[in-house]
Amino acid sequence: MRQVKKLGLLGTGVIGGGWAARALHFGIDVVAADVKPEMEEWIRGAVENAEGALARLTLAPLPPKGRLTFTTDLNAMAAQVDFIQENIPEQLELKQRILAQVSRHAPADVLIASSTSGLMPTDLQQDMQHPERFLVAHPFNPVYLLPLVELVGGRQTAPAALDAAARFFTFIGMHALKVRREVPGHLTDRLQEALWREILHMVNEDVATTGELDDSIIYGPGLRWAAMGTNLIYHLAGGETGMRHMLRQFGPALKWPWTKLEAPELTESLIDKMVAGTQAQAAGRSIRELERLRDGYLVAIQQMLKQYNIGAGATLRALEERLYQEAAGKADASLRKSIEQGAELRLLETEVRPEWIDYNGHMTDSRYLQVFGDATDALLRYAGVDDEYRRSGRALFTVESHVVHKAEAKAMEPLYVTTRVLELDDKRVRLFHSLHRRRDEVLVATAEQVYLHVNHGKAAPMDAGLHGALERVRGAHARLPAPAQAGRVSLRPAG
Numbered sequence: 001m002r003q004v005k006k007l008g009l010l011g012t013g014v015i016g017g018g019w020a021a022r023a024l025h026f027g028i029d030v031v032a033a034d035v036k037p038e039m040e041e042w043i044r045g046a047v048e049n050a051e052g053a054l055a056r057l058t059l060a061p062l063p064p065k066g067r068l069t070f071t072t073d074l075n076a077m078a079a080q081v082d083f084i085q086e087n088i089p090e091q092l093e094l095k096q097r098i099l100a101q102v103s104r105h106a107p108a109d110v111l112i113a114s115s116t117s118g119l120m121p122t123d124l125q126q127d128m129q130h131p132e133r134f135l136v137a138h139p140f141n142p143v144y145l146l147p148l149v150e151l152v153g154g155r156q157t158a159p160a161a162l163d164a165a166a167r168f169f170t171f172i173g174m175h176a177l178k179v180r181r182e183v184p185g186h187l188t189d190r191l192q193e194a195l196w197r198e199i200l201h202m203v204n205e206d207v208a209t210t211g212e213l214d215d216s217i218i219y220g221p222g223l224r225w226a227a228m229g230t231n232l233i234y235h236l237a238g239g240e241t242g243m244r245h246m247l248r249q250f251g252p253a254l255k256w257p258w259t260k261l262e263a264p265e266l267t268e269s270l271i272d273k274m275v276a277g278t279q280a281q282a283a284g285r286s287i288r289e290l291e292r293l294r295d296g297y298l299v300a301i302q303q304m305l306k307q308y309n310i311g312a313g314a315t316l317r318a319l320e321e322r323l324y325q326e327a328a329g330k331a332d333a334s335l336r337k338s339i340e341q342g343a344e345l346r347l348l349e350t351e352v353r354p355e356w357i358d359y360n361g362h363m364t365d366s367r368y369l370q371v372f373g374d375a376t377d378a379l380l381r382y383a384g385v386d387d388e389y390r391r392s393g394r395a396l397f398t399v400e401s402h403v404v405h406k407a408e409a410k411a412m413e414p415l416y417v418t419t420r421v422l423e424l425d426d427k428r429v430r431l432f433h434s435l436h437r438r439r440d441e442v443l444v445a446t447a448e449q450v451y452l453h454v455n456h457g458k459a460a461p462m463d464a465g466l467h468g469a470l471e472r473v474r475g476a477h478a479r480l481p482a483p484a485q486a487g488r489v490s491l492r493p494a495g
């Protein structure tokens with residue numbers, strides 16, 4: 001299977017648009033194909049709409065954005081891409097016909113996946129050429145923010161195709177959940193459908209409104225589900241003995257008529273109740289407004305879960321770790337050269353993101369510390385402080401910072417940071433960062449910072465590898481004249 005640099009999309013509606021935004025954001029080119037030419041404007045708008053939330057998802061250094069092109073020629077798309085994701089309407093015969101058609105134009109090593117919500121891969125792949133490269137890859141709306149993708153193979157799918165697809169989806173920040181065998185609705189839609197059928201019954205029988213049923217989730221179970229799902233949470237409900245006790249205690253309820261599961265008849269009166277209920281909940285807010293609200297909290301939840309390294313937060317953390325490693329890897333060669341030449345290290349390239357701006361239209365104070373912190377991270381990664389090092393309980397804490405502001409940085413202004421190691425002892429290092437505007441090389445700000453090495457929260461000597469790497473940089477920088485703004489902080493004896 002080839003490395004995916006160009007993703008082909010078949011069908012560019014809600015789900016195709018979401019795939020496009022996610023892939024482009026993580027540096028993959030996209031060729032979007034749809035039978036309707038007017039979908040070009042639509043997909044470009046969808047990508048633009050997603051950008052605000054995506055830009056806030058991670059501050060880790062991203063590769064340059066991918067390029068989006070559009071065509072109504074499905075076969076031409078199939079002939080030029082490395083991976084095809086199908087997102088046309090949920091109709092078995094239509095999907096079978098179009099998948100068979102594009103499979104005749106896509107080289108044999110190009111994977112083809114379907115976003116189908118519930119159709120079986122064995123049925124979808126039956127008329128394809130090279131059906132072994134076909135799988136279901138079922139995402140969730142909004143695809144650009146939700147990491148889950150269910151991977152399902154059909155009877156003819158090669159296990160290697162599932163592995164290669166999982167690698168690609170992980171690369172674009174997703175959690176690939178391999179479904180052991182195909183079942184209608186895969187895993188998540190079966191679970192969602194069970195809840196949904198029960199909701200329809202309760203609304204139909206006037207037991208509750210749509211709003212009350214949503215309240216019954218969002219103030220309680222919904223908060224638990226985001227990180228632990230149903231089973232682990234029920235394990236906790238059983239006290240010290242966990243799931244075994246929980247099943248003994250609540251087992252009898254399984255025989256009681258608590259759920260129906262068979263859906264009610266979708267009558268006009270039920271449809272009216274569902275529509276009136278959700279309109280009342282929307283309270284005059286447009287779909288776009290509600291989407292912005294949803295996207296905002298989905299970003300915030302994932303960032304919060306990242307701190308606990310759990311669920312979608314663990315996915316985001318692993319993605320960021322890779323992005324930082326890649327950036328550090330790219331910087332390594334040029335850093336080694338700079339060290340040999342005794343030059344300052346150019347560690348970070350960034351731009352002033354729109355959400356970094358204060359009411360004066362300039363980069364706000366706290367973001368300076370963030371940018372300087374990212375430069376320190378890049379240096380420490382180069383010197384050997386990676387995720388494994390931190391997991392061992394060792395880290396560097398900031399103990400002192402002194403920032404000098406010299407010039408303004410406006411929204412979208414490209415910036416870069418150069419860094420010097422001024423002083424080092426066995427536990428502490430003093431750094432000096434300079435933030436420059438790329439367009440005119442003007443010095444925007446400087447930061448002088450002292451970091452203390454800790455082991456499980458207590459000051460402790462750095463390990464020899466880390467100390468040696470920083471010492472090499474310090475030695476090389478000792479030949480440079482002292483920066484004019486330096487000397488505000490120093491390595492005084494601790495305490």
Ligand SMILES: NC(=O)c1ccc[n+]([C@@H]2O[C@H](COP(=O)([O-])OP(=O)(O)OC[C@H]3O[C@@H](n4cnc5c(N)ncnc54)[C@H](O)[C@@H]3O)[C@@H](O)[C@H]2O)c1
Binds near residue numbers: 139
């Ligand atoms: N909407 C969701 O929440 C969701 C979530 C996960 C998966 N899915 C699945 O994703 C798929 C697409 O759903 P959607 O909501 O994006 O639908 P949609 O109606 O928004 O988009 C479908 C697109 O396919 C295009 N199309 C129709 N026939 C075509 C053809 N022959 N060739 C190329 N393009 C064609 C249409 O012009 C349209 O742009 C479905 O299989 C659906 O089950 C949807």
